[in-house]
Amino acid sequence: MNDAKKSLLKVNNLSVSFDTNEGSFDAVKSINFDLKKGETLAIIGESGSGKSVTASVIMGILTCPPGRIKSGEVLLNDLDILKLSDSDRRKLMGSKIAIIFQDTLSYLNPVFSVGSQIAECFEVHKNLSKKDSWKKAVKLLERVRIPNPSKRAKDFPHQFSGGQRQRVMIAMALALEPDIIIADEPTTALDVTIQAKILELLGELRDERNMGLILITHDLAIAAEISDKVIVLNEGKIVEKGITRDVFINPNHAYTRELMDSIPGKITKQKKKILKKFSDPILEIKNISKFYDTVACDDVSFNLFPNEVLGIVGESGSGKTTVSNLILRLASPSNGKILYHGQNILNFNKKDLFNFRRKVQVVFQDPYASLNPTMNIYDIISEPWVIHSDFLDKKLHKSKVIDLLISVGLHPDDAIKFPHQFSGGQRQRIAIARALALNPEIIICDEAVSALDVSIQAQIIKLLLNLRNKFSLSYIFIAHDLPVVKDLADRVIVMKSGKIIEQGVVDDVFNFPREKYTKDLLKASPSIENLIS
C-alpha cells in the first residue's frame, strides 16, 4: 500500500461515558475518523461536545473513573493502543503521539525549568544522560524560535509570555519527532498576532516532518485556515465530516450551519447610526495617563456619545483594561481628566462618586469568577439595590428581578438557583442583568464574550444590541477579538502600548485601516472567507 495513503491513526466506533452520581452520561458516541501522514484534521465543537475527551482517550490520559471507554478501538499504525498494557502504552506516549495543551500556565509544571521539562522526554524514552538531553532541549527551543535558548532553558514557565510558553509546549511535543501531534485549542488564550505565528509554526513543522496533526478547536476560522479535513462534533456525535473546504462552503447539518452563522463579523445589523455630532458626549476622556512601574496608559483621549457602542481593541498589555479601570475609578489616573456630563469625576466627593457609579456598570470576562458562588441569583441581582437603598422600594425587588431575568432571556424561576447551576453563557446573562439593575447609562464590557463558545457569543452580542435599544445604553466594549467588535461597535479605538493609534467609525477602520499595526491585527485574525472565496 502506498505510504501516503495509509492511515496513521484510525479511531473506530469510539464511545466514552462518564459515571457520575446522577448516573452515567455519554460524552462521546461511537465516533469514527482517520488521519494520514502530513494531514491536518480539525475537530470542531463547542464546550461539552466531547472533543477534548476524544483527545484524552487517544493520549491515554482520560481519568478513569469517572471516565469509561465503552467501546471502540484506536489504531495507531494498525495497532490498537487501547488494548496495550500501561507500560507498553507509555512507550508510545510522547514518542509516537504527543499533545499540545491549551492553558500552558497550568499545563507546564511551575517548579521545573522549561529546559528540564523538555529534556525529560529524552531521559524517559531514549535513556539519554541529563547533559545530552539538555543539549537537545536547547536545540528544540531554538527550533521553535525562543530567543537566546541556552539561557532561557533555565527559566521557569512563569517567566515566559503566553505565546512563548505555547512554543515551549510545542518544543516538548516535537522532542521525539512523533508521527502525530494533537493540538488541543493551542491558541485560544493568545492574542491574534501571536495566534497567527503559532499556527504558522505548527503548519511549518507538520510539513517539515510529515506529521499528522489533529487540531481541536471551537474556532471555525482557525480550522478553515489550517486544516485539510474537518469533523464537527455536537453532544458527542459527529454531525458532519469532510474536506474542510466542502464543509465550509456547503454545510449539510443544521448544527454546522448554526455554527457558521454564529461566526462573528457576519451578523447583519441595522444600519449603524451616524456619529451624533450634535449631541453632547456622556463621557469625555481627556489626555489621561496612568503610570505603574511601566506606562499602562499614555495620553488617551476619546468621547462616548449617548446610545453608542465604542469598541476598544488591542493585544494584551495594550492598556485596554487600564482605561476601563480608570473610568470606573477603580484606579486614579496619573494625569488627565474624565468628564461625565461635563463634570470631572476625579473631583467627585464620596456622594457624587456613589451616584456616578450607579450610572456606570461593568460586565467582566470570566462569568465563573465574577459571580459569588454562595449567593443565589436573586441576591446577586438585587444586591445593587441593597447598596443603593434609595433606588428601589424593597417590596418591588422581587418583581424587578423577574423583569430583568426575562429581559436577559432567563426564566423567573432561575432567581432561586445558584451560579454553579448555569452554563457560561447563562452566567454572563446574569452578570448583564446585575449590570442593568441600577438603570445605568454606560456599561463597560471587559472581554465580556471572550470566554464563551461562538454560538453563545453570537447570542450574547444580539442580547447586548437589543438591550441597548431598549434601555438606551452606551457600551464601552473591550475585546481582543476583532470580528466581535465589528459586529457590535459603532466606533472603534485601536490601542497599542498604552496609546491610541487609530480610531474611527468601525467600517472605515476595518475596511481601510491606516496604521500598520491595525492592518497586522486584521490580517492575523483568521477568517473563513479566504477559504470560501
Place this chain on the structure above:
Amino acid sequence: MRQYLSKRIFSSILAITGLFVMVFFLARLTGDPGHLYLPIDAPLEVRKEFSEKHGFNDPIYIQFGKFLGDLIDGNLGYSLRKERPAIDIVLEAIPVTLSLAAVAMSIALVGAILIGSLAAYRPNGIFDRISRVVSLTAASAPDFWVAITAILIFSVSLGWLPTSGIGGVPYWIMPIGILVIRPLGLLVQVVRGSMITALSSDFVKTARAKGVKEKVVIFKHALRNGLLPVITVAGDQAAAIANGAVIVETIFGWPGIGKLMIDSIMQRDFAVVQASILITAIVILSINIIIDIAYAVLDPRIRHK
C-alpha cells in the same frame, strides 16, 4: 529574595528583643525567689541578705539595667540553684531536645510523604480509607497517655525497653515513637490533601502524556508542587517539639530544654528561665527562616518575587 530574607532576620531580632523584655518582667511577677530558696523559718536578716546579694531589692528598672549590661557582655546570669552560668546549663539541654526533634520530625515527614502520597493516588481506595482512620487517630491521641501505656506494655510487662533515661538505641525508641505519632498523623492528612490537588493538576496530565512513569509522576512532578503546605505544617510541628517536648522529656527523664524550663520556672531560677527562652526563641525563629528558604528553593515563583 535576599532582601526578603534580611528583612525576615531583622524582624526576628526585633521579636526576640521584645520577647526578652517581656520575659524579664513576667518572671519577676511570679514572686520572691527567697521564699523558695531559703528554709521556711529563715530569719528576716538572712532573707534580706539573700535579696541584697542577688539584687532583688533594687527597683525593677535598675535590675533590668543590670541585666541588659550583663547581656551586652554576653553574660546571661548565674543559676541560683546550680551556681553555674545559666547559658551553660541551657546549652547542655538544647542538643538533647534538638536531636529528639530532628529524628522525630524526619521520621514523621518521610513517613507522611509516603503514606499521604499513596493515599492521594487513589482517593477513597482501600489504602486511603485505612490511612485516614489511622492518621486521624494518631493526630488526636493524647501523648501522655500513649507514653504511659507504652511504658506499661514495653517496659513493665514485656521488659523490652528501658523505662527512662538516656543511652543507646533502646532508650530512643519510645520517646521518638511517641513524639512521631501526632506530627505523623497530622502530616499524613496534609500531604494527602495537597497531593490530591497536585495529582489532579493539569501539569500531571502533561507528564503522563510524555510517557513518564507513575512513580515519577507522583514523587517528582506532583510532590514538588504538593510540598509547600506540608512544609508549613511540618515547620510548626518542629517548632513545637523544639520548644520543649515537655511531656516526653518529663516522662522519660530526658534532660532537654522543656524539662529544664519547667524545673527552673518552678524554682524561680530567673537566669535559667531567661536563657532557655532566649535560646529556644532563636531556634524557633531559625526554623521559620529555614522554612522560608525551603519555600524559595521549592518554588521558583516565590524565588523570583
